[in-house]
Amino acid sequence: MSAMFAAAQPAEAMLQPLAGQLIVVSCYTRFDNLAHGPRGTEAKQSLYTFWMDPANGQMTLLSVSKDTVMNPAFSRFHPEKNMLYTVTESVAEPGEIVSWRVCPLTGKLTKVGSKSAGGTSTCYITLDRGCENMLVVNYWDATVGVFGLDATSGAVQECRSMFDPKEGRAMKARHDKHVNHSQNDETAQKERQADPHSHAVILDPLFGKIAYVPDLGMDLIRQFTFDKASGTLKAAGSVPSGPPGRAALGPRYIEFHPTLPVAYVVNELSSEVSVFEFDRQAAQEVIASETPESTPTLRLLQTVRTIPEGFPGDMNTCGRIAVHPSGRYVLVSNRGHDSITAFRVHRDEGYAGLLSTSSTQHTFGATPRHFQFDGSGQWLVTANQDSDNIGVFRFNLATGKLEWTNQRYEVPSPNFVCSVVPHSELPLASKL
Secondary structure, eight states: HHHHHHHHHHHHTTOOOOOOOEEEEEEESSSSSSSSSSOOOOOSSEEEEEOOOTTOOOOEEEEOOOSSOOEEEEEOOOOOSSSSEEEOOOOSEEEEHHHEEEEETOOOEEEEEEEEEEESEEEEEEEHHHHEEEEETTTOOOOOOEEETTTTTTTTTEEEEEEEETTTTOOSSSSSOOOOOOOSSSSHHHHTTOOBOEEEEEEEEOTTTTHHHHHETTTTEEEEEETTTTTTTEEEEEESSSSOOOOOOOOEEEOOSSSSSSSEEHHHHHEEEEEEEEEEHHHHHHHHHHSOOOOOOOOEEEEESSTTTTTTGGEEEEEEEEEOTTSSEEEEEEEEEEEEEEEEEOTTTTTTTTEEEEEEEEEESOOOEEEEOOOOOEEEEEEEEGGGGEEEEETTTTTEEEEEEEEEEOOSEEEEEEEEEEOOOOHHHHOO
C-alpha cells in the first residue's frame, strides 16, 4: 500500500505549477526595420524563459524559444490562463499578436497562434475586465485596435474596431528613411513629433470604461470611452502630457496608483514624470454622456525630472515607468543615463500621490529599455538592451533603493521583461 502511494506521488506533484517565479525576456532579432537603433547583438532566438529563486533572486535559464518570431517585445500574461501574449515591432511590416502556451510544469513556451495587429511597430497590450477584449497599440502608425478574446481558450479573435488619429492621412515620416528614434536632439525630436505616435493604452481602474492613450508625437494623453460589448473606442478629448506651453515632452506610458486617484505619465523626450489627479465625477459624466467630447478626467498636479539636473536632456530618453505593488514608490528607467530612478509617493493630506526623488541607481548595463518586478515586489529585473544582458536588483522597501545582487545574465538585445506566475491546472480526469 505504501509503495503504491509513493509511486503515485510524482504524477500528483506534476499537477502543480512550477515553484516560484518565471521571468520571460523578449529579444530583438532584426534591427533594420525598427524605429530606433539598438547597438547590441541581433538575437537568434526570440524569447528566453528563466526560473527565479524567491529566496535570493537568482535565475536559471529554463527554455529558449525556437519558433521564428521577429522582434517580439511587449508581453502580457493572462490573469487566469497559462497564456502569454507578445507583440512584434517593425515599421515596415504589420505587427503580430503572438499567443504562447506556458507549461506550468516546465516553463516551456509553445506558440499556439498569431494574429495581425492591424498596424506597424506594435508596442502595447491591455486586457479589459473579464478578459473579453484585448486593446493593442501600434506605435509607428499610431493606430489603436480592439480584438476579441475567446473565453475558453484565450485565443485572440478578429479585430472589432480600429482607431486612427491620422484619420487616414499619410504619415510624414517614411518607414524606409527616418531618424533614429533612440536619438533625442532637436532634429530627431522634430521628426518624431511630425506625426501622431500612440505608445500605450490603459483603462481607468475604477470603472474600466475610460481608455487613456499617450501620444508621443502630439504631447497628449488621448481620452476615450470604451464599450466592451461592442469592442469600440470613442474619442473623448485629450489633455497635455505635462505643463501647458511645453514642447517635446513625448509621453510614453501611463500608470495608475493602486489605491490613490492618481496617474503617472512618463515623458520620454523631456525625461520627466507628470503626476495627474483622476477626477471621478468627471469620469462618470464622460461615461454617461452620449457625446463625450472633451471633459478632462485628468488634472496635472506635478512634474518631476528623472535624471540629475546637470545631465544633458538630449543624451537621455525615458523607458519604463512602474508603480511598486505597495504603492509607496514610482520607478522610471533612463536610457542614456543608464539608470533607474525611484520616487517616493507622499501620503500626507494635500500632497497625496506627489513624488520626491528617493534614489537613482545605475543599471550595470546600457540602455535599460524595460524593467519588471517579480510577483513579490522584492526583486527587479532590468533589460539592458545595448549591452546584451539583464540584471537583478533587490528593492529595499524601507529606503526606496535598488541593491545590486551581482547577478547578471547574458541575453542578446533584451527589450522587455515579463513576470509570469503559472496558474495551477486540474488534470483532465478532474475536469470531466
